[in-house]
Structures are given as structure tokens and as C-alpha cells.
Amino acid sequence: MHPEVVAKYLSTLPEDDDHPYRTGPWRPQTTEWNADDLQVIDGEIPADLDGVYLRNTENPLHPAFKVYHPFDGDGMLHIVGFRDGKAFYRNRFIRTDAFQAENDAGGPLWPGIAEPVNLAQRDYGWGARTLMKDASSTDVTVHRGVALSSFYQCGDLYRVDPCTGDMLGKEDWAGDFPKDLGVSAHPKSDDRTGELLFFNYGKQAPYMHYGVVDDTNRLVHYVDVELPGPRLPHDMAFTENYVILNDFPLFWDAGLLKLNAHVPRLHRDLPSRFAILPRRGQPGEIKWFEADPTYVLHFTNAFEDGDEIVLDGFFQGSPEPADDGIDHGMSPRWQRFFRYLSLDGMQTRLHRWRFNLVTGTTREEQLSHSLTEFGMINPEYAGRDYRYTYAATGKPGWFLFDGLVRHDLHTGSEERFAFEDGVYGSETAMAPRAGGTAEEDGYLVTITTDMNADASYCLVFDAARVADGPVCKLALPERVSSGTHCTWASGAELRRWRI
Template sequence: MNTDLVAKFASTLPPDDDHPYRTGPWRPQTCEWDSDDLVAVEGEIPTDLDGVYLRNTENPLHPAFKAYHPFDGDGMLHIVGFRDGKANYRNRFVRTDGFLAENEAGGPLWPGIAEPVEWAKRDHGWGARTLMKDASSTDVTVHRGVALSSFYQCGDLYRIDPYTGDTLGTQGWVPPGLGVSAHPKVDDATGELLFFNYGKDAPYLHYGVVDESNTLVHYVDVELPGPRLPHDMAFTDNYVILNDFPLFWDAEFLKHNAHIPRLHRDMPSRFAVLPRRGGPGDVMWFEAETTYVLHFTNAFEDGDEIVLDGFFQGEPEPTEGAAFGMNPKWQRIFRGLSLDGMQTRLHRWRFNLVTGQTREEQLSDSITEFGMINSGFAGRPYRYTYAATGKPGWFLFEGLVRHDLHTGAEQRFAFGDGVYGSETAMAPRVGSRGEDDGYLVTLTTDMNADASYCVVFDAARVSDGPVCKLALPERISSGTHSTWAPGSELRRWRG
């Protein structure tokens, strides 16, 4: 492995830090690396795996003013490229305006999610709350050969070179003010990028379409009763599905500019279905059982019905906190982050466009989340979801599950005690002939070996274990969202 240290940043985090999401598996990195010819410590790199795996995560360099939340950290992109049976690795901080300003100042300038916005040391900021740092640390996708990193409560989309990890600036078509929420969707069939954003001013939600030439061609209001906290969306061939869940900022606290989310248990979940180029008058609303959904896996059309799959939370506002090794002073604050705390299970909603009725059903008894699919089937009928299992009581992924939605069968793999993974992207093999004909790629943080690895599985035989395991230059922080970009869709890839 040929490795170069590209940059090292100064951290102002306390040396005796005891925060559960800035230590242990979540210990932040300060170094940026270039590594070529990654060494396979197990197995061999498949020669028909061609493209780039990208993972984004929160990686703070500076403490919060008072109450750090794990979603506040600076964005860091990890990139593993595969070609001709070889692999390389890059990691880079996303050079957002907020990241650059705080590093120049040598400390925090904007409050995090658990802090009052009035604490901001600058009179400008980002996000649905306003006066937050645009960390761009949540999601990553690829559109027209360029990676786009995004922020969970809306911000600028940052353009990233998918080969080097270098930040190329912000995406120019982003509407002023609200920006874009995490989880914009790219339709492989049309080349379109679909997105939404939200805020505290009426109509509170907006939906937009960027075409295959990177032009904003559609941007409309979606009226809501008040400020909401949507996190994800879905689409089909002809429709887009947005949401209005009953977990949102408490209206009384909001009058005093305090952003405290609360579950309104007497309210239903609502889903907005509208044509992909539809206007405000085309929205059809459907009601369903009270819940909150962080992530949807897919949606498709079935006759007169829209079928939507995602992770239903049995307890969107956990009131019980189990220890599981976490310091008691942190348990109450972070009990809502664990998958077992939220009771997340794969779920299906059916919205009948003729009758206006909703039917729903639980698809699995297993507690999983962060589901990924073969992106070539996004918006269309599909069969497989690849999801993460969580360490009880913690926001850590300790294994993965292959859900077969036709038979209900599940294949499982556990990383092992002290080993934690990332969201698992599905990479179709070159010349793929089926939905599961390809590989699963993820990054792991191994606390036992004090090391990290890129791990590759056969997507059809997850329980067989990895087909190869590649050593990375240092142990990386635990992380979340990822994507896969085939080499065929990347400019200059073969060059």
C-alpha cells in the first residue's frame, strides 16, 4: 500500500474528552490520506467491481459551545475506488464555508442541534432553524459524475470530485435561503435529481427537480400546517412522495425561538403524493398510523396504488434508556439515536390514487435501518433491501441484513464484538444480469485491532461473509450514509 499524508488539521477537542460520540468508535480523525494499491488482508478484490464507494460522516474538529450532538460534526468524505482488481482510498473534509470559518477562528462559531440559535457568533448561518453551521456531513449522492454532500436540516449542496475528494464549491442551482435537505434522489433512468427543503416560514416545504443537464427545471411549494422535520423522500416512475410526520418542533417553545422536537401522538402520519412535475394543486394527501420515518428504501407503482417502503419507528420518542455501557449522564440525551430505542422495522404503505385510502403492513420483525438497494431499481418494482443492525442502546452498526421482500427471508452477517460498519452500498458487477448480481461495500471501525477496513460482500450471499477485506491507513470514525457510483457513469474513469 502506497500511502501519503495529505493534510493534518488542528483539533481543539478536550484531551480528556468523555463524550460517547467523540470517543471510542466515534473518535474523530484529523488526517487526510491518499492510499493506492490497498492491501487485501482477506480474499481478493473482484475484477468485475468497477466504480467508487463514497461515505459521508460527522467528524468534528472543535467542541460545541456546551452540548455536542453527533449530527453536528464536520463533514468528512471517504472514497474507495475499484478498478481492474485494484483499489485506492482517499478521505477529505468537506470544505464548507462554516468549516473554513471555524478553523480560521480556532473554535466553534455556530450552535449545534441541541443548543440555542442565539449562541451563534456570526449573524448569518444555514439550516431550517437558521444560524446553524452548514456541516454538509449527512448524505452523499452522485449526479452527472460529481458527488454531492448534504446536510440533514438543509444547506448548500457541496460538489465533490469523486476521484480525489476535493471540494469543488457549492451547487449553483440551489434555491436561495433554504438550500437542500439531506437525501436528494437521483433517478438512474432519467438522470434527474429530485430534492426537497423545509423551514419555519409558510408554506414550510418545497420540492424541486434538476434535469440531466444540471438545470433546475421545477420548484414548487408543498403547503404544510406548520414547520415540520422531514428527513427523506421517495419517487416512482411518475410520482414523488413527501411527508408530514407528527414529530416536529413544539409550537409553544418555537414562539420563543427554542427548537425542541416533540411527538404529537394524537396526530396521524401524512404522505403527499404528487406528479414529478406537478404543482401545489396536484398534491394528494394520505393518512397513516402515527410514526416517524428517517429513511425510505424505495417506492413503485402497482396499478392504482403507490407502494412505499421504509423503516417505521415503533417508538419515535423513546422514554426508556438502557445503559449498555454508556455513562448514565449521556443515556437520557442519546436514547433516541439507537435503532432498538426507536424500534425501527421495515414497513410498507400502499396509497390508492382512486379511493384515497391507505393500507400498511410490517414487512419484517427484525430491527434494522439505513436500507440500501440496487439503484437501477429505484422507483420501480424490486425485491432486495440491504440494511444495518444496531448495537443496543447506541448509534452504531454491528451487522447487516439482506431482506428478501418476496419471500420474507433474511440473510445476516455480524461484524463481531467491537467492530462497527457503515451504510452498505450495493454495487452491481460489470455486466450484471440481476438485481442482486453484484457486491455490497462498507467501511468498518475495528476497536479490537485499532484499524479500519473496506469490506466487500457478494450481494446474493451475505451470510457467507466478506469476499475481500482491505486495510485502510488508519482507524476511521464510525459513520453513516454512503452511495455507489459505477465507473461507467464517471467521466475520465478509464483514463
């Protein structure tokens, strides 16, 4: 491996920084790299692993005005590509309008999630809250051969070449992009139809919209989804014929919102609600279903089963976690502030909802006792019946992933792999083996932050034998910040769009 420095950026973070999510495993990077022919530390790169692993995460260059939240950092896209038994790496900051403006100013211009909006140094901003920075640092998906980065409280979609990391500008959809609200994180790309399904939300009625972009990159469907008031949806799901949106009882306190203060509260007397509508349906076709109150950050999949829509995701047993009083190795101030981020704090468990489209009834069940989240599946099974979910376990009290679990939804069994102490993973993508036929015929790919070696590695696992450990371990040019959302794009799919 002969890494090449592509660019270095100036950080204005304090040298004596003690913030737990800007130091240690979350220490941000300032350097962009190209590295071809990655060094294999252990094992062998599978010859039938063909495609790119893309991971987006927060990587701050500048401090907050008062309180930094780990969702505030600038977006950075990490790319690990595989073909013919070799691998390469690229990382790039996502050059949003806000990223450029703050670097020109040499400091923060917009408040973060834990700060009041009146701190904004500009009279404009982005997303559901308004006057907030669009960091485009939450999610990444691939549509029509182009990577799209997105922000959790809505914003622009930024187009990135998934092989080189080159910025390709903002998504426009021939002038029809919803510039007032933008697009939330977790739009869904359906490779079978070529469609991109998305939602957005805000503080003005109807409070949510749903849209469809077709395989020619045209916005062909955009409808209102009326809610009782401002909400905080984070994810959606789809089946062959339907989409599933949500209205959970964790949302901004209405009284404080009148004072322009955005403080989420759990409204325990309200149910969870799910909206099911045809993929090109009109508002009048929406069917609402009620379920036990909770909050769900991420769904794994949905599919149709006779008259029922089956939806799987991570039910939070404690959406408003209390301070557990345990010393998790950070100052009490930060521990109280960040308890909403840990899997044990939120008590996240794999869960299933069944919505009967004929009777209007809901059935639900817990699928696992284990605390896991950030589940991924074989992408070829998105929207249809499936068996396996690959999820992350969490370090108690922290927003850090300390292992992998393969959930077998047919038998209820689980297969685990735990990282060494001081090693933390990312959301793990499932990469179907080129030419594979079975659901688990493929590989799991993730990036680790290894505090023991002060290094980062890309690990590849056999998806059918998670507990056996990685089949290969690849060295990256430097230790990267711990991160979250990812996707996998097959080489065949990428090459199809490049012909």
C-alpha cells in the first residue's frame, strides 16, 4: 500500500479537547487519502467480492458554540472497493454549502442539535428545524450508480462518485428537488425497480411528505402525509407494493417549540402510529395502524405476507432513558447528556409488527432479547421475505459498536463475534457474493477503529460464519473516527450505470 495525501484541512478544535465524542475512538480526521492495493494484514481478499463499501459519518473540523452533539459533525465518506482479489480506499469530506462556509469563516456558523437556533450566525439554514447546518453526515445510499449522502433532520442530497469519492454536486431531479425541506436520511433505493423512495418532515402542516424518484432520475410522485403536528421520524421501509412511514410519540415538546426551543419528549399516553400506502399512492389511500408506544431509529426490512404487511426494526424499550448511575468512563456531565445514544440506555431490541390491511389490526412481537441495532440485510432481499439480519452490539453507556450479531429470524438463533476491548466497528454491510444464490451467500464488510494499535482496518467476514471471525483484515492509511451508516454497491450494478 502506498497511500497518497489528497488534501488536509485546518481544524479549529481545541488542542486540550476533552469531549468524549471528539476524542479517543471519535477523534476526527483532517486528511483525505487515496490508497490503492491495500495491505492484507491477515487472511486473503475473496476473489468473488466485487463492489464498494461506503460509510458516512460525522467528522467535525470546528467546535460547537456551546455543546457539541456527535450528530453535528461534518460528513466524511469512506470508500473501500474490492475487485479481483484486491482492494482500495478513499475518504473525502462531503463538501456541503455549510462545510464550505464554515471553513471560509474558520469556525462554526450554525448551532447543533443540542443548541438553540438563535445562535445561528446566518439568517438561513436547512432542514426540519431550520437555521441548522446541513452536514450531510448521516446516511449514504446509491441510486443509478451515484452515491447520495443525506442528513438526519433533512437537507440536500449530495452526489458522490462511489468509486473515487469525487463530488458531483447536489441532487436536483431536473429542478423538482423539494428545496424547502429537502430529504431526510434513509431514503431507500430499490434495485429491482430503479426507484428511490424518500420522505421529509418539518414544522409546518402537513408536517411530512413522501416521494418517488424513478429510474430516469425524475421526481414522479410527491404527496402530503398529514400528521397531528411536528414529528421526528428517522427511517422508513418498503415492500414490493407499499411504503411504511411512522408517527412515534417521541417528538418536540409543543410548549417549548412555541419558544423556538427544540426539546424532544416522550409522550407516553400516545401510541406509535404507522402509515401504509401504495408506493405511488395518494393521501386518501393511507391506512394508519396503532401499536405500543416506542421510538424506532432504524428498520431492517418489510415484506408482504397475504393480507399483512410485516415490518421489522429495533423497538426502544426506553426511548427516554434515565440516568443509570453507573460510571461508564466519561464525566458525569457527558454521561447524562449522551445516555440517549447507547443501545443499553435505549434498550433496543429486534421487533416485528404485523399490519392486517383487511381488518386494520396490528400484532407485534419481540424477536430477540439481545440489545442490538443498526441492522443490515442482504440487499437483494429488500422489500421481500427474508431470514437474516446482521446487527451491531454496543459498548454499555457509549455510542460505540463492540461486536456483530447475525439474527436468524426463522429459528431465533444468534451467532456473535465480539471485537477485542478497545476495538470498535461501524455499521456492517452485507455484500452478496458475485454469482451467489442463497441469502447468506456473501460477505460482511465493516471498518474498525482500533485504539490498541492506533489504527483502522477493514474487516471482511463470511456472512454464513460470523463467529469464525474475519476472513481478511486490510490496513487503512490512518485511524479513522468511529462511524455509523453504510451501504454496499455491487460492482456489476455500478458498471451497469457507467456503460
